[in-house]
Amino acid sequence: MPINSEVSTKINFRDAIAELALLLEDRLTTSKAIRDHHSQDESFHPPSAPDAVAFPNDIEEVSQIVKVCAKHMMPVIPFGTGTALEGGVNAIYGGLCIDMSAMNNIIRVNAQDMDCTVQAGVTRRELNEYLRDTGLFFPVDPGANASIGGMVATRASGTNAVRYGTMREAVLSLTVVTSDGSIVKTSTRARKSAAGYDLTRLFVGSEGTLGVVCEVTLKLHAIPESIAAAVCGFDSLQGAIDCVIETIQMGIPIARIELLDEAAIKTINDHSDLGYAHTPHLFLEFHGTDLSVKEQAATVQELAVELGGNDFQWALKTEERTKLWRARHDFAYAALAQRPGSKILSTDVCVPISRLTECILQTKQDIASTGMNMPIIGHVGDGNFHVALSVFPEDPQEMQLVDDFNKRLINRALQMEGTCTGEHGIGLGKKEYLVQELPQAINLMKLIKTALDPLNIMNPGKVL
Numbered sequence: 317m318p319i320n321s322e323v324s325t326k327i328n329f330r331d332a333i334a335e336l337a338l339l340l341e342d343r344l345t346t347s348k349a350i351r352d353h354h355s356q357d358e359s360f361h362p363p364s365a366p367d368a369v370a371f372p373n374d375i376e377e378v379s380q381i382v383k384v385c386a387k388h389m390m391p392v393i394p395f396g397t398g399t400a401l402e403g404g405v406n407a408i409y410g411g412l413c414i415d416m417s418a419m420n421n422i423i424r425v426n427a428q429d430m431d432c433t434v435q436a437g438v439t440r441r442e443l444n445e446y447l448r449d450t451g452l453f454f455p456v457d458p459g460a461n462a463s464i465g466g467m468v469a470t471r472a473s474g475t476n477a478v479r480y481g482t483m484r485e486a487v488l489s490l491t492v493v494t495s496d497g498s499i500v501k502t503s504t505r506a507r508k509s510a511a512g513y514d515l516t517r518l519f520v521g522s523e524g525t526l527g528v529v530c531e532v533t534l535k536l537h538a539i540p541e542s543i544a545a546a547v548c549g550f551d552s553l554q555g556a557i558d559c560v561i562e563t564i565q566m567g568i569p570i571a572r573i574e575l576l577d578e579a580a581i582k583t584i585n586d587h588s589d590l591g592y593a594h595t596p597h598l599f600l601e602f603h604g605t606d607l608s609v610k611e612q613a614a615t616v617q618e619l620a621v622e623l624g625g626n627d628f629q630w631a632l633k634t635e636e637r638t639k640l641w642r643a644r645h646d647f648a649y650a651a652l653a654q655r656p657g658s659k660i661l662s663t664d665v666c667v668p669i670s671r672l673t674e675c676i677l678q679t680k681q682d683i684a685s686t687g688m689n690m691p692i693i694g695h696v697g698d699g700n701f702h703v704a705l706s707v708f709p710e711d712p713q714e715m716q717l718v719d720d721f722n723k724r725l726i727n728r729a730l731q732m733e734g735t736c737t738g739e740h741g742i743g744l745g746k747k748e749y750l751v752q753e754l755p756q757a758i759n760l761m762k763l764i765k766t767a768l769d770p771l772n773i774m775n776p777g778k779v780l
Contacts, residue, residue, distance in 0.1 A: 329367050329410065332388035336370060336412070339380055343371040343418075354395050354405065354413040358460075358648070360659035360709050361403030361744050366393060366413035373418050375491060375499060375530040382528065383497035385412055385773055392495075393775050394524040396466025397439065399458075401662050402743025404470065404523050408777045414528060416465050422446050423531065431488060431505055433533045436465025452536040455480035458739065459645035465529045470741040471521030475641065478564070478697030479571045479603065480537060482739070483520055490519050491531035495769040505533055518764070523741050524775035526768045540603035544613060545572075545637045546628035548598045548620050553577055553680060555624035556596040557673045560696045562619050564669055568612055572601035573697040574644055577680070580691035580704070587650030588643035598625075599644055601637070647693055651706045654689070658706040663722055665729035666700040666738030675732055676701060679725055686721055700738035726752075742779045750779070 336344050345351075346368045355363035367390075372378045385392050391411025398405060407413060419435040422443065426432065427450050434443060441461045443454050456467060458474035466472075468490065473482035480486075489503040502515040519526055550556040560573055576584070578594045585592055600616065602609045617628055631640045643650075648660050667675045676692065683690045683703070694701025703725065707718050726736045726749050736749035751758055762780055765772075 329388060329390045329412070332384055332390040332412070333368050335384050335388070336368065336381065339384065340370055340372070340377070343373075345369050345371075351413075354393075354398070354415065355407065357398050357400040357403060357405050358660060359401045359403050359743075359745065360661045360707055361406055362709070364406040364408045365410075366391075366407035367410045369395075369413045369415055371415050371418050375419075375493065378414065378419075378493045378528055378530055379497045379499050381412070381414060382493050382495065386496055386771060389771060389773065391773050391776050392524075392528065394436075394465065394469065394528045396437070396463030396469070397461065399460035399462050400466065400470055400743065401660065401664075401740045402737075402745045404741060404743035404775070404778055406744060408744070411773070411776075416463060416528075416530075419465075419530065425450060425452075425536075426505070427452060429505065430536045430538070431533060432536055433489075433531060434464055435531055436463060436468070436529050438464050440464065440467065447536065451539055453539050454486070454534060455537050456483055456486050459648075464532050464534070468520055468529045468532055469523050471739070473695065473698075473700070473739040475572045475574055475601075475644070475695055477695060477700075477739075478573060479569055484517065486535050487516055487520050487532060488535060489533040490516055490529055492519055492527040492529050494527040495771060495774050499530075500527070507535075521741065523743060523779050525765060525779050526774060528774075540571075540605075540609075542606045542609040543571075543601065543603055543637065544609050545599070545601040545631040545640055546613065547592065547631070547640065548600065548617075548628050549593050549626045550596045550598070550620070551624035553596045554673055554677060556598055557676055557696065559598065559616070559620050559623045559625060561669055561672060562623075563616055564697055566615070566619075568615055569604070570600060570612060570616065570697065571603040572599065572641075573695075574599040575676075575692070575694045575696040575701065576644075576647075577692040579689060580647065580693045583650045583654060583691050583704075584643045584647060587653055588639075588646065590643060599640060600628075601641075644693075647691075648704065651691065651704045655706040655708075658708055661705040661707050661718060661722075662740065663703045663705070663725055664700060664738045664740045665725060665734055665736060666698065667729050667732045667734030669699045671732040671734070672696060672699050672701075675728060675734070678728060679703065682721060682724055682728075686717060688717070690721075695738070698738075699734070744778060747779065 355365035
């Protein structure tokens with residue numbers, strides 16, 4: 317009988333753990349400290365520890381592990397680096413956490429074809445360090461040093477997505493272990509294919525609910541000849557957003573264009589020892605030849621000045637750019653530092669670019685009505701922005717206020733034909749909003765889930 321995700325019950329998995337211990341020996345643990353470490357991600361959701369944690373070395377072991385779990389009706393929760401933000405790794409029904417960190421081999425790099433195949437435990441930074449001497453790089457950059465498997469599971473994107481796309485565009489093929497332990501390769505290395513159903517895209521963004529991603533073939537890109545980053549302050553939030561919209565609508569191939577409102581700028585100033593004026597800012601980066609970068613920058617600078625922007629402050633050296641983007645990527649930790657002991661609740665609605673100004677300005681007014689400090693940041697080049705909330709989950713009054721605000725924000729985005737999640741995924745936190753966003757598609761999603769995971773052992777209780 318399938319695990320009932322509607323009833324919060326936990327089964328005794330003693331026999332399954334004993335069988336797994338014979339298979340994995342010291343690479344299976346029931347240590348409380350390790351189980352607690354795998355009980356949550358970076359989000360505010362209460363931790364839920366698995367009954368055991370496995371550390372497989374290869375795809376064949378993952379297959380054997382899942383077969384044991386299926387035999388004993390034991391939930392399977394894949395774990396990458398634990399940096400996600402929607403409770404996707406919390407073992408709410410207990411079960412087995414499969415930590416993929418030991419599967420961190422870069423299997424091959426095909427420099428001529430500009431692709432590579434890696435195991436799921438390889439992290440984004442490890443891959444780019446390995447690629448450095450090839451003249452290629454992997455551009456999807458969610459900020460955290462996430463594992464490639466985790467990035468596939470959440471359909472991650474980040475600051476480079478406006479030019480290079482998200483994991484949906486980056487993945488050529490997957491090798492996954494399905495709920496019965498079968499090993500399935502979803503596609504080939506071909507850049508396009510019309511061969512059957514697009515199983516690769518089915519698993520990208522499935523959050524571990526359809527199978528365990530074990531190997532990933534990725535598109536790579538040439539390292540640009542020239543890279544230049546800049547910071548631009550604006551007199552108004554509307555001016556900054558309108559500059560983004562006009563940049564995109566003009567077809568300028570900007571690599572990164574990030575918005576930080578005045579509250580966000582103050583937050584990163586305090587945390588990263590920066591000295592920007594407390595006004596809305598854009599953080600920008602241009603990629604290309606020397607000439608094309610100069611042309612792109614000159615055009616965007618002209619747009620910015622017309623919309624109340626200041627002269628660009630340039631970050632041209634590698635260490636200067638690294639400091640700039642590290643400050644942006646560390647924003648969540650900067651927000652938490654302002655309220656010690658708090659947890660992060662980061663919204664991530666995304667709307668069509670033409671509705672971006674309207675959505676953000678209405679959200680800004682809504683924030684003012686709450687009386688709370690809620691900075692706005694975002695990958696606004698593709699219509700995606702975050703309201704970063706550092707909250708105390710044990711404070712029911714604060715959580716009610718924040719929940720009401722979040723509902724209003726998501727409703728606002730959906731009314732503008734947007735989405736409740738641009739990149740963080742559904743996990744535990746956004747299941748009700750998925751139903752609201754795609755009411756006609758939910759039953760079809762459930763049919764797919766039932767067909768691929770009839771026992772409901774693959775990360776049960778998430779997404780649906």
